[in-house]
Amino acid sequence: MTYAYIARQPILNRRKDTIGYELLFRDGPENKFPDVSPELATSRLLTDHFFSAHYDTLGNCLGFVNFPYESLINRIPTLFPAGNLVIEILEDCPPSDDLLDAVKEMSELGYIIALDDFIPNPQWKRFLPYISIIKFDIRLVSIAKAQSFIHKLSKSKIKFLAEKVETYEEFEHAKNAGFDYFQGYFFSKPEVLQTKTLSPALHTVVQLCKEISKADLDFAAIEQIISQDVSLSYKLLSTANSSPLVNSKIRSFKQAVVYLGEEKLRKFVALLAIASTQESKPSHLYALSIQRARFCELVYQQFDCDASSAFLTGLFSLLDSLLDQPLEHILASMPVDDDVKRALLDNQGMLGQVLKLIKAYELAHWQEVSTISQALDLDEKHLCDCYTASVKWTTGLVAMS
Template identity: 45%
Template sequence: MYSFIARQPIVDINKRIVAYELLFREGYRNEFTSMDPERATSRLLIEHFFLTNVQGYEQTLYLVNFPYQSLVEQIPTLFPSHLLMIEILEDCPPSDELFDAVKSMNEKGYKIALDDFIPSPSWERFLPYITTIKFDIKQIAIADASEFIQAHKQYDLYYLAEKIESHQELEDAQKAGFDFFQGYFLYEPEIIRGKRIESSCFTVEQLKLAIHQSPIDFELIERLIRYDVTMSYKLMRFINAHLSQTFTSFEDAFHALGLDRIKLFISLSLTAAHELTPSVYYQTSMQRAHFCEQVAALNTFDLNIEHAYFVGMFSQLDKLLEHPLSHLIETLPLNRAAINALLKQEGTLGNILGLAIAYEKKDTSSIQWFTDKLALDSSLTDQFYINALDWSTPEYHHLRLEGKLLHQQ
């Protein structure tokens, strides 16, 4: 399965690209399909920021439309403020709860735009907290927009003219006092396709139940995420976007980010979820994860079991997402030992991963080489591999959720 996102450049008065508007698409057709706006926005955000944008957070400003409810819930605060400009859709009512949300997000450093703005006294109180006003010049005449610009000089506002479709419109908008410009005359939206991996149906169903419990069992949620490649990858990228520290465990990250924020992120991810497309790499990633954690748990080693687990889980991200593993790993908060294990198969973690791969390939000589190097009993690692094969199958879903390793039963 693939995701499709369109991005349309926004230029300044010198025609330099200064930002992009992200637009939801379901295929190569450059048009918005009929889909619930909340779901469309959720998919666009999750897929761009936490799944398909494998180069990490390039220093580019993105404008994204947000429906009313997502604004009131302050969903935009899940994303880096220096990369995101929040667009308030034109059909959002200027209510008190929206005003409070806008003021709060502004105070947190977020840039906010009024999209397809039609001047109204009810929006005046919002203007001190707004960064940019976008006028659709097909709906509001350039001359009328210019009047508004001149009448609101007391505010530190930028103005963007969209739907520019001719050189004359561009010139008129420049003379009228607009700062930025967008339209097919300048650039058409560019469709970007990215490989998408999905969570298992079991994980999605169980998370939907868990997130609505009262009180919420965050230990259960942690296990559900930990045993799902897609949710683990997205959450790791979310952690990396908001915390500067190296990953230790989901429990530590939950507390550092705040449980309310984690709940909001999970809810958004579930809204964006698709059905899982079966992949052999998905299941073997889970097998590697469990094999590696079993080995790392031995007293022989002084290793962080979580690091070993995620080295196994993320070792085939390049095959799942069809991008170089080195690019994908840059977006995750892993320590140097884990990174070296994944990219160079170095160190103790690298040897454990090498042993897992040798078992997959039924390469007896490599199995012997790695067990000797790690000073392990091959009969024990044989059992670990059998455990991993069983543990990764759907039949063991509930066993995994109890937080137990198969070999400990």
């Protein structure tokens, strides 16, 4: 049986709003399925994932998809709606007449076309009138060199995207150089490290997260915690009241539980809690925290262990970015288990391995994914299902909020 892999990396604008995701496809860890051509692998991924999970994984954002040469010549992208699909021309595609004809035709049909890992070359000049986005890998082409090219095309309608942006300083440098979009994991690291004490509100959030991660919810305990936070109470009741199933106004948390149900309550409260820590942060950061929590939970359930600790591990994996503090300082003041702390700080224990696994999956580092999966005796197909399920579920929660 052939398995398809998919991961997504967010693409941000100059305000650090998420405008799209690059959907990354492979034929398996370590090129495990050598009999599958790149074109067939692309088609399988698009049919298995882009058709079925397209709107769930993208929402209103753009979906950037790499297409090999033959799939472009054969107009494979035209099988999909042009609305939020960005066709990425891979860097190894030759700038042939056949490719130019295909690009012209797809551009006229309304498709957004991007040049991936672009290196300035006169042979691509005739393609530029049909190109909407040019992506520079700043590890291959320096920001200074890219800036010179951007300046030459300043009067065109082309937008420029900086890939492999790993630090906040690189983001600022690229922004000043004229880039419009940015891709990388700079936003998952603290922009500014500050030493500040934790407010009582964060302790309330931590207590709430611990309660909702338990296998059996203690509704009385959750109600008492939520009642201490006016914002959480208001948001929860507002969500319950917005349900089309509600015939009369819900005025208490107990009523809200009846209408939302245990599962929606558990997950929605998690989203509200983590999002309430710092409203100035990019929305994708909150969603990524929740997605990691769900992925870790689903994977950890296979070990017949209490998955609540795995949920917390994923949920708190980006707290350094959310609070602009070193993670070790934050965890020193938080009432979480030592196993969770060791996983977050040093990737120790099974929790640490599961956390490393989701980070590798997000970055499409399939060799590392394969190594960790084998060490933990995890089925590759189930792992793929867990990731897809966590993405769909997180997108649903974000839409609810």
